[in-house]
Amino acid sequence: MHYHDKESQVLVAAVRGELTESIHRGHIAVVNIHRHTVAYAGNPDHYTFARSTAKLLQAIPLLEAGGAEAYGFNDKQVALLCSSHNGEDAHAATADAILERLGLHESALLCGVHEPYHQPTAERLKAQGIPLTPLRNNCSGKHSGMLALALLRHWSTGQYSDLEHPVQQQMLHIMSDMTGIPAGQITLGTDGCGVPVFAVPISSLAYAYARLGQPIDLPDARAQACKRIIKSAANEPYYVAGSGRFDTRLIEVTQGRLIGKMGAEGVFALTVPEQGLGIAVKIEDGSMRALYPAVMEALIQLDLLQKHEIEALSEFQQPPIVNCQKAVVGRLQPVLKLEVHSKSI
Amino acid sequence: MHYHDKESQVLVAAVRGELTESIHRGHIAVVNIHRHTVAYAGNPDHYTFARSTAKLLQAIPLLEAGGAEAYGFNDKQVALLCSSHNGEDAHAATADAILERLGLHESALLCGVHEPYHQPTAERLKAQGIPLTPLRNNCSGKHSGMLALALLRHWSTGQYSDLEHPVQQQMLHIMSDMTGIPAGQITLGTDGCGVPVFAVPISSLAYAYARLGQPIDLPDARAQACKRIIKSAANEPYYVAGSGRFDTRLIEVTQGRLIGKMGAEGVFALTVPEQGLGIAVKIEDGSMRALYPAVMEALIQLDLLQKHEIEALSEFQQPPIVNCQKAVVGRLQPVLKLEVHSKSI
Numbered sequence: 001m002h003y004h005d006k007e008s009q010v011l012v013a014a015v016r017g018e019l020t021e022s023i024h025r026g027h028i029a030v031v032n033i034h035r036h037t038v039a040y041a042g043n044p045d046h047y048t049f050a051r052s053t054a055k056l057l058q059a060i061p062l063l064e065a066g067g068a069e070a071y072g073f074n075d076k077q078v079a080l081l082c083s084s085h086n087g088e089d090a091h092a093a094t095a096d097a098i099l100e101r102l103g104l105h106e107s108a109l110l111c112g113v114h115e116p117y118h119q120p121t122a123e124r125l126k127a128q129g130i131p132l133t134p135l136r137n138n139c140s141g142k143h144s145g146m147l148a149l150a151l152l153r154h155w156s157t158g159q160y161s162d163l164e165h166p167v168q169q170q171m172l173h174i175m176s177d178m179t180g181i182p183a184g185q186i187t188l189g190t191d192g193c194g195v196p197v198f199a200v201p202i203s204s205l206a207y208a209y210a211r212l213g214q215p216i217d218l219p220d221a222r223a224q225a226c227k228r229i230i231k232s233a234a235n236e237p238y239y240v241a242g243s244g245r246f247d248t249r250l251i252e253v254t255q256g257r258l259i260g261k262m263g264a265e266g267v268f269a270l271t272v273p274e275q276g277l278g279i280a281v282k283i284e285d286g287s288m289r290a291l292y293p294a295v296m297e298a299l300i301q302l303d304l305l306q307k308h309e310i311e312a313l314s315e316f317q318q319p320p321i322v323n324c325q326k327a328v329v330g331r332l333q334p335v336l337k338l339e340v341h342s343k344s345i
Numbered sequence: 346m347h348y349h350d351k352e353s354q355v356l357v358a359a360v361r362g363e364l365t366e367s368i369h370r371g372h373i374a375v376v377n378i379h380r381h382t383v384a385y386a387g388n389p390d391h392y393t394f395a396r397s398t399a400k401l402l403q404a405i406p407l408l409e410a411g412g413a414e415a416y417g418f419n420d421k422q423v424a425l426l427c428s429s430h431n432g433e434d435a436h437a438a439t440a441d442a443i444l445e446r447l448g449l450h451e452s453a454l455l456c457g458v459h460e461p462y463h464q465p466t467a468e469r470l471k472a473q474g475i476p477l478t479p480l481r482n483n484c485s486g487k488h489s490g491m492l493a494l495a496l497l498r499h500w501s502t503g504q505y506s507d508l509e510h511p512v513q514q515q516m517l518h519i520m521s522d523m524t525g526i527p528a529g530q531i532t533l534g535t536d537g538c539g540v541p542v543f544a545v546p547i548s549s550l551a552y553a554y555a556r557l558g559q560p561i562d563l564p565d566a567r568a569q570a571c572k573r574i575i576k577s578a579a580n581e582p583y584y585v586a587g588s589g590r591f592d593t594r595l596i597e598v599t600q601g602r603l604i605g606k607m608g609a610e611g612v613f614a615l616t617v618p619e620q621g622l623g624i625a626v627k628i629e630d631g632s633m634r635a636l637y638p639a640v641m642e643a644l645i646q647l648d649l650l651q652k653h654e655i656e657a658l659s660e661f662q663q664p665p666i667v668n669c670q671k672a673v674v675g676r677l678q679p680v681l682k683l684e685v686h687s688k689s690i
Contacts, residue, residue, distance in 0.1 A: 014610070014631055016394060016534040016535070017394075017532065017533050017534025017542070018534065019393070019532045019534060021393060021394055021534070021544075021610050021631065022611065022628075022629060022630050023630065025370070025630075048366060049361060049364065111669060112668070112669025112670045113669065114669050127471075137669065187362065187364045188362050189361040189363065189366070190362060190668065190672065190674040191668065191674070192668045192669055192674075193668065193669055194670045194672065199364050199366075265359070265367050266367065284367060284368055284630075285368065285369050285370075285629075285632055285635075286366065286367030287630055287632065323457070323535065323536065323538065323539060324457025324458065324459050324482065324539065325457045325539045327535065327539065329534065329535040329536070330534070
């Protein structure tokens, strides 16, 4: 079946008072390990950058080459490789511990510097006059993993963010292998942290996540790498994102039954390992405020969340819009309707 | 002509590397003082909250009642009544000066407190431990004007933000009068600063701005109020917004030939007084990053900007997307196509 001519669908409404003030359109693909699109909204083959949803896949080359054993990484450290973390103290310390095992200094990280996502941490650092370092960058785990791969393979650790560097060629190839999209058909760009980003159809991203969660058709070393990634994220959800973050809360509340990862510009990817399902979401306008309501609603319509889990995550499903008087003046409201092809999901 | 069945149009693309990563749809209406829609994109009758674009209209009741003379307001102070200002020192001082003329303290302002829009000011206040006051709220000018209206009319100055208070009833009526939409057909909500917001078709908002700039069909006191508002904004653009802001730069660069005002959730309204034209824009998803590129492109297609003006405002037309290494990795690119009905604009 071809979906290429499908338009985006309205996924989430921003309601204020009596009126829908703004709307967010987008695309959703739900794909199984047989590469069948079992449910969708909008155009499931919509082509977009995976952004940070790629991080769980990008950890595979290091782990399948034995990197976790070689450097003795624990689950927290593996989870951090896959994270867009909050830059809280424990995140920065874990990135630092990874680098220490590599015998490298934080100055080896090419991710650049930004304020921690975690607002209280950002404010505390500023108030105490503590300078920002690349360890606080939400991508410091991924970059540390790239450095680990370079060391393990005896490649240079300089310029590892260049597309021509063998590390980035490995990233391109794992994205191609896992999504089933030939490398030549993956569109390239540069991420916020300076490394290449990879664009694929969201159905292919969902497929990659289905396989990540249930790697039955993959070579043994790769399958083991996938299992370690899932186990680490399930065991250490705080290290995938951090305090108050949806990715962390989703894993915590479902006790690892669902593992999901956000990406910039309104992208989300999620795996349901037990069922061999992958889900990918793209908010057309790149808005993050619409992302979690859309993901939550899709999970509810797919019957993937239990009632108490929905309640525990309700702040993400219909977040209130609050004004300067702390009054609730509106709400983000999911309005999407998933088209479900197969009841066998 | 009826436009109600028209869908939104793609106005702006967010391009990264070789790919359009996200798109922003929306609606544009260009209306003359005869209430003819002379150009549009998407659905010019799309109904949305005017948000802060209403502020120039909301200053009319005070000025037509003689408030500027009664309190001796200068152009800076009148411009601030209409502003969503940056909360820079001069903005806060001007709000304070208005309140002093009213014999009121800043605690009379019900707008609440938020960090100044102007980042360097926000950081300096924080570093110096200076507490935020309502004077720094971007709406402090509008709220001061509401207090002035209440005093002038001998109404209570408490609870002036309630819809039932005569001040807000005046706001509803001026919105109705200027847009030509009966008060009963104006949908209500609550703004970020706690006062009612008013939803109308964007073509009606554009019509109101056309009349604001060329008030030839209005009663004399109201026409004089409109002229004072336009003159004050043209003379004191810094007090309409502030350093680095599009609203301010647009007025400066065109030397007051165009007067425009942003509103939250991706709304913009603009008047071309000489030509009796009003323009209103709504970004469907509420995104602010797409707003100025869309406005700039509409102005260019309407031939309302000269070449050197376009150059002087180019940072707003195609703003770069910059990453943590300060590298340009993408760009916001206007892609809209205005449908022009009448060449006589």
